[in-house]
Amino acid sequence: MLGSLRGTRLAAALASVLMLFVTVAACGSSGSSGAGPEKQPTAADKAFPVTIAHKYGSTTVKAEPQRIVTVGLTDQDSVLALGKVPVGTTEWLGGYKGAIGPWATARLGGAKVPTVLKDTGTGPQTEKIAALRPDLILAVYGGLTKTQYETLSKFAPVVAQPKEYNDFGVPWQQQTEIIGKALGQEAKAKSLVDGVEKDFKAATEKNPEFAGATGVVATPYEGIFVFGSQDPRSRVLTDLGFTLPTDLDKVIGDEFGANISKERTDLLDTDAVVWIASDPAKDEAKLHKDALYGDLKVARQHREVYLKETSDYGNSVSFVTVLSLPYMLERLVPQLAAAVDGDPATKVPAPAS
Structure with a gap:
């Protein structure tokens, strides 16, 4: 009986080895075994x-x-x-x-x-x-x-x-x-970036007066809130050739922006101020009544761009993305050009629709 059991086990082992060999051979075969071609990796x-x-x-x-x-x-x-x-x-x-x-x-x-x-x-x-x-x-x-x-x-x-x-x-x-x-x-991301940077280059070539002009982006929120050099809104100005106020980051600190004191209203006396306002007409009137701001040259010569913060255009100025920038530049660049043309009589136009 022991010999019979050993024989049975040997036969089973041989059958297992044979099955494994057949399976491996079938998996490795490139012939007509019924196995499909390997899936080629995509890009x-x-x-x-x-x-x-x-x-x-x-x-x-x-x-x-x-x-x-x-x-x-x-x-x-x-x-x-x-x-x-x-x-x-x-x-x-x-x-x-x-x-x-x-x-x-x-x-x-x-x-x-x-x-x-x-x-x-x-x-x-x-x-x-x-x-x-x-x-x-x-x-x-x-x-x-x-x-x-x-x-x-x-x-x-x-x-x-x-x-x-x-x-x-x-x-x-x-x-x-x-x-x-x-x-x-x-690669596609780099191509998208290159495309928008060409829009910036075209804007600066058409408006050489942007180079070296000073500018700042602010909002009349709880006084005056000014955006610093690391904020995307400020980078739009610098990408167009503008220079930010010298003491801006020193006053704001390690933040994207901050409310400034009345004593530092001078930071706004630039060649152009972009105001992101809840109600442009009312905010402009209020700002111009303020003795400190209203007496600044930028205010007296109306070198300001006022945007309605809840409009599509205002939102695009705050978004600053690879998709919003072309939309925004089409509207902002003509306004900035009017603000820094050197003629106080020039009225900053309403944004394109």
Whole structure:
């Protein structure tokens, strides 16, 4: 009986070895075994994994993301420009459907409008973000705390704001390129940036008086709030050739902007001031009645550009993205040209529709 059992075990072992050999041979065969051809990696597959450094370390995106949530307040524009539609966006300005401004709506195509999340002042809506089942969370133009970053990282890879800049201070060029890398589209992102930079170059070549002119962006919020050199709005002026006030960052400190004291109203005495106002006509009248501001040369010579902050144009000035900039430059450049033409009688025109 023992001999019979050994024989049975030997036969079973030989059968197993034979089956394994046949299986391996079939898998490795390139003939007519019925196995299909190997799936060739796509260009998107080859771009991954990618690792992106940011304020809280680095994040690796292992595969092309399909369900993107933007926590960064303007990151959706870069995603749309790169041919993808987020499943979730964070509302900031305008109350637009899907948090998509008019300069970007054409990029939606026939896709479903993103779910809009709100930053209520306590940070991202974690539960709602988790419910969207993201495979990538973008917070490039943002101010995530480390705790918020760690919480969101439990649901998906998170690309936080870069450490080289203040919170909400990333330049639009870097924002576009960081998001391009996260989506496996570095070359396309660079091409988009180059295209908008050509718009800036064209504007400066047409208006050589911008070079060396001084300018500043401000809003009459709780007094006077001035934007610093690391704010994207200020960078629009410097990208056009303007120079910011010398003491600006010294007064503002390590922030994107700050309210200035009455004693530093002199910071506004530049060749042009861009005012982002809730009611341009009323705010202009109020500012000009102020003894300190109204006596400045920039005010007396009406070298000011007043924008309605809740208009599409006003929102585009605050967005400063690869998609909003062409829309904004078309309107802002003629106004700045009128402001710095050297003739106090020149009236700054209303923005193009």
